[in-house]
Every structure is written in structure tokens, then in C-alpha cells.
Amino acid sequence: MSHSTATLGYNRPVFSEEHELYRSHLRKFFETEIAPHIVEWETMGFFPRELFRTAGQRGLIGGFIPEAYGGAGGDSLLHVVLMEEHGYSPAGASMEAGLSSEVTAFSILESGTEEQKRHWLPAICSGEVVCDLGLTESHSGSDPKSVRTRAQRAGDDFLISGEKSWISNGPILDMIIVVARCDGADGDASFNAFIVDTRSPGVSVSEPTPLMMRSAGGVAQFFFDEVRVPASSILGGEEGRGLSFMMGNINLARLATAARMVAACELAFELTLDFVKSRQAFGRRVLDFQNTQFKLAQLKTEIAVGRAYVDSLLHAMSSGAVTQTETSMAKLWVSEMEGRVMDECVQLHGGAGVSHEYPIAAMYAFARIHRIYLGTSEIQKVAIARSFVRD
Numbered sequence: 001m002s003h004s005t006a007t008l009g010y011n012r013p014v015f016s017e018e019h020e021l022y023r024s025h026l027r028k029f030f031e032t033e034i035a036p037h038i039v040e041w042e043t044m045g046f047f048p049r050e051l052f053r054t055a056g057q058r059g060l061i062g063g064f065i066p067e068a069y070g071g072a073g074g075d076s077l078l079h080v081v082l083m084e085e086h087g088y089s090p091a092g093a094s095m096e097a098g099l100s101s102e103v104t105a106f107s108i109l110e111s112g113t114e115e116q117k118r119h120w121l122p123a124i125c126s127g128e129v130v131c132d133l134g135l136t137e138s139h140s141g142s143d144p145k146s147v148r149t150r151a152q153r154a155g156d157d158f159l160i161s162g163e164k165s166w167i168s169n170g171p172i173l174d175m176i177i178v179v180a181r182c183d184g185a186d187g188d189a190s191f192n193a194f195i196v197d198t199r200s201p202g203v204s205v206s207e208p209t210p211l212m213m214r215s216a217g218g219v220a221q222f223f224f225d226e227v228r229v230p231a232s233s234i235l236g237g238e239e240g241r242g243l244s245f246m247m248g249n250i251n252l253a254r255l256a257t258a259a260r261m262v263a264a265c266e267l268a269f270e271l272t273l274d275f276v277k278s279r280q281a282f283g284r285r286v287l288d289f290q291n292t293q294f295k296l297a298q299l300k301t302e303i304a305v306g307r308a309y310v311d312s313l314l315h316a317m318s319s320g321a322v323t324q325t326e327t328s329m330a331k332l333w334v335s336e337m338e339g340r341v342m343d344e345c346v347q348l349h350g351g352a353g354v355s356h357e358y359p360i361a362a363m364y365a366f367a368r369i370h371r372i373y374l375g376t377s378e379i380q381k382v383a384i385a386r387s388f389v390r391d
Contacts, residue, residue: 008088008266014314015081018074023081026060030089038091041216046208047095049130049172055099056127062105069109070122076252079106080314083256087263090271090359093366096217097132097168103253104131104177108195111236111245116195120175131175134164134196134222135246142379144179144243149224151180151192158182158234160194160202160227170205170220173198177235178224179242191242193235202227213365214356251327254374255317258310258330261370265303265341268363269296272345275352292348299341306334325387332380335370342367 009023033054034047041047055061063078065071072078079102086092086099105124108116123129140146149162160180167176178194196203206221235245273296276286286292313330316322342364346353353360371377 008270009081009084009263012311014311014318015077019077019081022060022063022074022078023085025058026082026085027088029055029058029060030085030091034095035089035091038094038216042094042214044216046171046218047216052099052101052127052130052172054127056125061099061127062102062121062125064102065105065109065121065125069117070125075318076106077314077318079103079252080256080259083260084263087260087265088267090267090363092260092264093213093359093362094215094217096215096366097219098217100168101129101131103249103256104133104175106249106252107133107177107193107235107245110248111193111241112195113232113237115232116235116237120195129174130169130172131177132168132170132173133246134167134176134178136166137163138165138221142376144246145191147179147181147191149178149180151182151194151229153183154228157228157230158192158194160196160224160229162224164222164224166209166219167205167222168219169217170222171208171218173205173220173222176222177246179246182239190240192239193242193245194229195233195235196224196227196229198222200227200229212368213362215362215366250374251317251322251324254327254331255310255313255322257370257374258306258327258334259314261334261338261367262303262306262310264363264367265299265306265338268341268345268360269299269303271358271360272296272348275349275358279350286348295344295348299344302337303341306337310334325384328375328380328383331374332377332384335367336377338367338370 010020059072062071063074064076067073082099086095101124105121108120120129124131135144137147137149151158151160160178164178167173176196176198178196179191180194181190182192202225204223208218208220211218276292279286310330313322313326345360346364349358349360352358355361
């Protein structure tokens with residue numbers, strides 16, 4: 001990592017010395033445990049399951065989980081730092097979701113029963129359990145109420161049948177929180193969230209879903225064929241709150257992802273700047289052309305605006321004052337900005353920009369999912385519009 005990229009992310013008022021130290025450990029982890037192996041893992045098709053255990057042993061997972069449940073006892077900004085370091089690493093795009101169990105852990109911490117917290121959280125923090133949330137299905141994405149996966153009462157248990165798509169780290173997943181529709185209630189109250197061990201009889205998983213980019217991570221589809229789970233597996237032990245529980249962490253997820261996107265833009269800018277400084281055309285550096293300077297000046301300005309807005313919301317989140325409208329605005333603007341930044345950076349790389357030998361190619365492809373993931377840009381606009389449209 002060059003000097004220009006090694007300092008990215010540091011010295012921002014929103015973060016404390018604890019956050020800075022955590023960032024340093026994470027950055028070293030990406031540099032020593034991930035970057036040297038990323039090409040090999042891309043060839044294999046997926047990064048090894050052991051990576052989570054190694055990260056867990058070094059205290060890099062679940063920093064915001066209380067010490068009583070196996071975490072470091074920090075705040076939610078530690079999760080933001082983790083996501084940012086995925087963006088600041090040239091190998092981060094190829095990891096895709098990467099070390100992404102934390103949002104699921106947050107759901108259990110905020111909504112789970114004491115028994116569920118003590119059973120699952122230490123295992124997640126140690127890296128022994130890789131997990132994700134299962135809401136989206138092949139026919140339903142932006143409309144969570146169209147979920148078809150069903151959970152039918154069977155004595156003291158439930159039988160779950162259906163499927164879930166776009167499950168991060170699917171091939172190595174140990175646990176999934178499944179939102180299913182239950183009989184006997186109407187509207188939102190008809191949905192429960194079940195904690196399901198992926199080794200349970202009746203659970204099967206597809207091969208990694210083929211995506212537009214070559215990577216070492218990815219998603220998969222899960223199938224549930226009358227999977228029997230006890231009533232105690234309902235998240236929080238309370239029926240009818242599946243959707244509210246799943247949406248309860250949306251602000252953290254969207255804001256942390258926005259922070260990752262800004263980080264990726266900052267890295268892309270520095271990588272592109274280094275490239276145009278060294279690349280020659282018509283007897284001079286590509287950087288010396290006014291067109292190059294103007295394009296980079298525009299990118300630097302847009303990235304700075306995105307960083308300022310995201311950091312302001314991180315401050316608000318720390319005090320519990322951030323709103324869903326604001327996180328939707330951040331997710332909308334930053335994801336659209338990331339698309340523009342990556343496109344210009346590829347253009348400034350010329351033919352090298354579409355070669356997998358340069359990180360910008362994978363970063364460009366991965367950026368495209370961010371206008372869809374965690375709610376499309378159109379869904380963000382719907383959510384924002386609710387704040388000012390009245391019947």
C-alpha cells in the first residue's frame with residue numbers, strides 16, 4: 001500500500017483513539033491475511049471459512065458486542081470501521097460481503113432473548129459462526145411483505161418451507177435468520193424471524209450465484225423443505241415482529257455501507273492519481289493534461305461532499321439522533337456518486353481499467369451492486385419522499 005493510501009480513513013473527528021487502533025489492526029489484517037491470497041481465492045471460487053476464525057481470534061469481529069457476550073464492548077462505530085476497511089483495501093471488492101456477520105449479530109443483540117444472545121453472540125464474535133439475514137427471495141426484493149416462505153405450526157415447533165436469495169457468504173454460512181409468513185395473523189403481524197442452523201435437516205444451499213465480477217466471495221440461494229425449528233428459535237421469542245426486527249438495523253446497515261462506499265471512492269481516487277502520474281502519453285504524464293486534472297478535481301470534490309455528509313450522520317448515530325430518511329439520503333447519494341467515481345477512474349486508467357490486473361476493475365464492478373443492495377436507489381427515493389409527502 002502506498003503512502004497516499006496508507007493514511008486513508010484516519011484523523012477524523014467522529015472516531016476516537018479506540019476506533020483508530022481498531023482500524024490499524026484491521027488494515028494490517030487485510031494487508032497480511034487477505035491481499036496476498038486474493039488471486040488464489042478468486043481461482044478457488046471463495047475465500048476459506050477459516051478466515052472468520054482467524055479474524056475472531058484477533059478480536060476483529062463483533063467489536064460492538066458487550067464483553068459478556070464475547071465482544072469487545074465498544075460502540076457501533078467499530079462496525080462502521082470494519083466496513084470502511086473493506087473499502088480501503090484493494091482486495092476488499094473481491095471479498096464482496098467479506099466479514100459481514102455483524103449486522104446479524106446486531107439483530108440478535110438488539111432483539112434476541114437472553115438465551116439466544118448467550119448461545120449465538122460468542123460464537124459469532126469468535127468467528128466460529130458465519131451468519132446472515134434471510135429476507136429477500138427470488139421473486140421479492142424491494143417489497144418484503146411479498147415474502148412467500150412459510151412457517152407452519154407443528155405442535156411446539158414450526159415447519160419452514162421456501163427459499164431465500166442473495167444470502168451473503170452462503171457457501172460457508174452456519175446460521176441464517178429467516179423471515180417467514182405464518183398462518184393465523186394478518187399484515188405485518190403474520191411474519192416471524194427464525195434463527196435457523198444451516199445444518200438442520202431440510203436446509204440446502206446452491207452453488208455461489210454467478211455474478212458479473214470475478215471474486216473470492218459472493219452470495220447463494222437457500223432452500224427450506226419443512227425444516228423443523230422449535231418455537232424458541234423465534235428471534236426475541238415474540239411472534240409477529242419478524243419484519244420490524246429485520247428493519248430495526250437498517251439505519252446502521254445503510255450508513256455503514258455508505259461509509260464503505262466513500263472509502264472505496266477515496267481509494268479509487270488515490271489509485272487513479274498514482275496511475276496517471278506514472279502513465280505517459282504523447283510525451284508527458286497523463287496527469288499533466290488539463291482534462292485529467294479537471295476530472296480528478298470534480299471527483300475529489302464529490303468524494304469530499306460524500307465524506308462530510310456520511311461523517312455528520314455517524315456523529316448523529318452515535319447520539320441516537322439519525323433518522324431513516326437521512327440514512328436513505330446517504331445511501332442514495334453515495335451509491336450514485338460511487339458509480340460516477342468508479343466510471344471516471346476506469347476511464348482514466350484506459351485499457352488497464354478493464355484488466356483484472358488492476359484493482360479498479362473489480363472495484364468498478366462491485367460498485368454497481370450498491371445501487372441495488374439494501375434497497376435500490378428508487379426505494380431510497382420512496383423512503384425520502386415519505387418525509388415530505390402527505391395525503
